[in-house]
Amino acid sequence: MNLDPPILSSHATLERLDPLSAAAARRVTRGAALLALSVPVVVTAVRPQEVAQPVWLVVSFVALIVAVGILLRRSHPNRPVWSSPSAQVFQVLVTIMLIASAVSTLGANLMIRDDWGPIVAGILLVAITPYRPAREIALWTVVHSLTCAVVGMVHAPYASGDFPPLTYAVVGSAAVAVLGFTAAAYARSLNQSTQLWQIRAWQAASAAARDNREALARSVQQDRVSLLNREVVPYLQRMAAAGTVTEDDRDEARRLSAGIRTLLVSDVEKSWAQLMLDELVARHPHLNIRARADDPDNLGGHAVLERRTVLRALAAISLERLAATEIDVHLSAPEGRLRVVWSVATPRPMTDARRALRSMTELIRGVTQRSQVHESAGRLVIEFDYGY
Template sequence: MTDGAAPRTSARASVRTPQVVDPLGALAARPVTLAAGAAALLLASVQTLSRASDVSTPWAAVVALLAVAAGAVVLVVAADPVRAPFGAGAAGCVAAACAVASVLSAVSTSGSNPFVRDDWAGVVSGVLVLGLAPYRPTREIVVVGAAVATVLAVVVVVESPGFVTTVPTATYVVVAVTPLLALTAASAVFSAVYVGHVERWLARAVGFRRVSTDDLRVTLARSVQQDRVTVLNREVVPFFARLIAAGSVAEGDADEARRVAEALRASLVADADATWLSRRLEAPGQRVATEVVDPGRVADRLGSEHRTALWAFFAAVDDPSVVDARSMRLVLTGQEARVDVTIELAVASSATAARRSLSPYLTVLRLVSGDLRIDRSPSLLTLRFSYDQH
């Protein structure tokens, strides 16, 4: 069984949304999304029932509520972590549902709606637009709110001759669209401020990282030097010490010298050929047996976002409290400007349970890659995604 859509370009390369810049923050916002969908449907239902005497076309009232329900379902389903990122198409569906609900709500009370102030379309639409805040960019939220407000304004203008209060038509329009515009503004401001805050934090973090790069290079150089000294102490020094102590070269010393040289060369070559990925997964203390197949050393071309996402995923796989994994195999294949990655995770229980446990980490991988696909068999979870070479 396969989850996920066909490959597409990375979400990071298209728009900057709160969900894209901070995937875990979007996960934390899911209860708010559920509350927004439920509140919109509850508010529309209660308002419709309380104004039952004004309903002249019952079928339109029912379909209006179904439109609100459809918008709420689209909002909640599209915000599901396993479907990340929340797409522009889903936001468009929410907007369409709000517009249809606004029109049908007016149709349901046509000829018997004396006041505009008790119409629910503006408030309900605003609540659904507010639910888009953690997932879509500011400009798109403004466009969605403006489009629905335009439809609502037209509806109010058409209804205005039936209102009992004698005021300019523009006043009716302002009363109707104000809740929607206010909630749209709140949603758009949240999206803009959140993205700006996270990006400023990331900029400072990158600056600190650059400042510490020189010190890190010195530390790594010392570490490599120490590793090589350890190899010499383990292989070369004992051999030469024995030769010096013997005072002569025996018949088997040439073979021993060749063995020591080959061991030293193999150690140095292995260290030179190792990527950050192989070092991470073959470090001492790893609980899960891992095989890395990376003949082209493309793992070193991974960007910081992908490395961080993979690092978190590997840490979760190696934690028995998260998932009961038996082994993991990674295959990296370079293709022109992109690299294809396949991760096969063998689990002791079931792949479905493993996928559920790893859901937050899979969401982050989906967001940074944009094309994560998940295959499940009874005890094997296979992830496939790609990334741009840097």
């Protein structure tokens, strides 16, 4: 089991580091998306005379709507985490929106500071803070700022004031630069503090594991001694008191030997996933629960600690919140990835079951490469892949 602490990474995102915090930020994301759509509509409605090229205005609106659609889709809890290719498409659409909106008002917009493009671009950069790395946000802030600066210089000859073109370049890029770099700085600060907290938590977990390892070994040995006291010692005492050994005694001795051997061997041969399920089910003796793990290669036993922790947490929450009657877990490794298919039968309605597992599915979405939740044959099925 790997207890090495995580390392600081400049490619980290809040959604990977703390999926539940990213989930809580989705309301802010939706609010920012609504604001990004509202600003150009309001500005255009208030100053329609500044629209010199309606076709380009339509292009800018289309690019903005598609970008917002990508933002909402990739931040949805039932979708995988935001990948780099779709993030680049999103930023390209923002750039197209900036250029098209500027062309639509070329020659008619006398106050460059009132352009809605840079403000909307800045709002969108703030909206992606939980989902993209700080370095990527800063890089695209530079790109968008330079785009706005060029647009400002192109607009300069048509502006109402007689100022150097460089002044208009600064004014035109100020909004996106301030909002974008603020978003990047916030993402960097939040991600680093979360990573440092995780490093300290891993160090504490590693120390606790080393301290408890000997105690755990003693506990297992005591269980074996208790088994011998229950089964073997009474038999030997009867033999000593009787003084003779009958054929029935020999049969009982063979039965005890086979039973103890089977018990010890079965414990050794069980996969980590099955042992984990057995341990958690044993804590609910009053419930009739069937829990089975299909893991012939013991992939769970070879998984790193954070992946095993997710599996244990999912089992615990299935028993405690769903009152699960059956749990089936299948672990496989297609193309080197760890794939988990978790099937739960519960007396609760599927809608309630999904709601009860929402925080867990949010966590799984953040720490895995692909995840989905669906229903099959009256069961709630959670599938996810590791391997990023």
